[in-house]
Amino acid sequence: MSATTAEGHTLTIGEVAAATGVAASAIRFYERQGLLTSHRTSGNQRRYDEFAPCMVRICRVAQRVGLTVQEVVALFDAMPEQPTADDWQGLTDALVAEAERRIADLRRTLDDLTSDGPLCALPGVDDV
Amino acid sequence: MSATTAEGHTLTIGEVAAATGVAASAIRFYERQGLLTSHRTSGNQRRYDEFAPCMVRICRVAQRVGLTVQEVVALFDAMPEQPTADDWQGLTDALVAEAERRIADLRRTLDDLTSDGPLCALPGVDDV
DNA sequence: CTAGGACTTGAACATTGGTTGAGGTCAAGC
DNA sequence: GCTTGACCTCAACCAATGTTCAAGTCCTAG
Numbered sequence: 587m588s589a590t591t592a593e594g595h596t597l598t599i600g601e602v603a604a605a606t607g608v609a610a611s612a613i614r615f616y617e618r619q620g621l622l623t624s625h626r627t628s629g630n631q632r633r634y635d636e637f638a639p640c641m642v643r644i645c646r647v648a649q650r651v652g653l654t655v656q657e658v659v660a661l662f663d664a665m666p667e668q669p670t671a672d673d674w675q676g677l678t679d680a681l682v683a684e685a686e687r688r689i690a691d692l693r694r695t696l697d698d699l700t701s702d703g704p705l706c707a708l709p710g711v712d713d714v
Numbered sequence: 715m716s717a718t719t720a721e722g723h724t725l726t727i728g729e730v731a732a733a734t735g736v737a738a739s740a741i742r743f744y745e746r747q748g749l750l751t752s753h754r755t756s757g758n759q760r761r762y763d764e765f766a767p768c769m770v771r772i773c774r775v776a777q778r779v780g781l782t783v784q785e786v787v788a789l790f791d792a793m794p795e796q797p798t799a800d801d802w803q804g805l806t807d808a809l810v811a812e813a814e815r816r817i818a819d820l821r822r823t824l825d826d827l828t829s830d831g832p833l834c835a836l837p838g839v840d841d842v
Numbered sequence: 843c844t845a846g847g848a849c850t851t852g853a854a855c856a857t858t859g860g861t862t863g864a865g866g867t868c869a870a871g872c
Numbered sequence: 873g874c875t876t877g878a879c880c881t882c883a884a885c886c887a888a889t890g891t892t893c894a895a896g897t898c899c900t901a902g
Binding site: 647650651678681682685689692693695696699 | 775778779806809810813817820821823824827
Binding site: 739756759777784 | 892897898
């Protein structure tokens, strides 16, 4: 019924999908983009390691922050092959910092919008 | 040299572009989307009213907030034909509120990311 | 009145981030 | 060892948001 039972610490694409709430098609897409790597069974099916769901989750958050998938790939590429807990923490920190930066930017724009007086109000009216 | 001199309170597409820093092609796009309306000269050139640059600016901010152009169109459609200063203010307020909501959402996600302990750290390792 | 920059349309192209479907293969529970 | 759901590839498509180009027209300064 299911090619889904994990062995050791490898995950099928369906398992990663279930673990992350992301469609399998999207996961294949991420892999094509270089975000994930997998090895293949003799029958050519993908098997992911335990990091995969985590990387997918980070990617989704990063996308919400406004990063493109390619930018996330670049982040991961900057990580060592065997990332330590500190490496993951650094990644998270970088993401948070980026989010804070973008939020601050947006807030500045919004403040301008509200404080510049009308900004977008009637332009020189009174003569209607 | 220039078809750019405004008469009364109408603006050429080039003037709107200059006033907003948005490309004329984008302004035509916004008009196709229903964000802007224009009347035409006898020679079929667009002439915008004084509100146009303001609407374009609002649209850009709204897009930064995460609204689609169609959502901005809906916002404008909800406005009366002859918007008062209060109407504009209400629009701005709605936009700011939406931005605040999205920022709060994002911050919640980020807080989860940092507070859930590892979340994305080594999943059950120690045996490498 | 004319030169030439600004404008017009329509179609094609680009990018990001995927989804969908056809046609076929794998693998595991019974 | 077969059945059947999960998986595979490849190509086409989607949608939002524009940009670019060609070919032609407008309009205003001078």
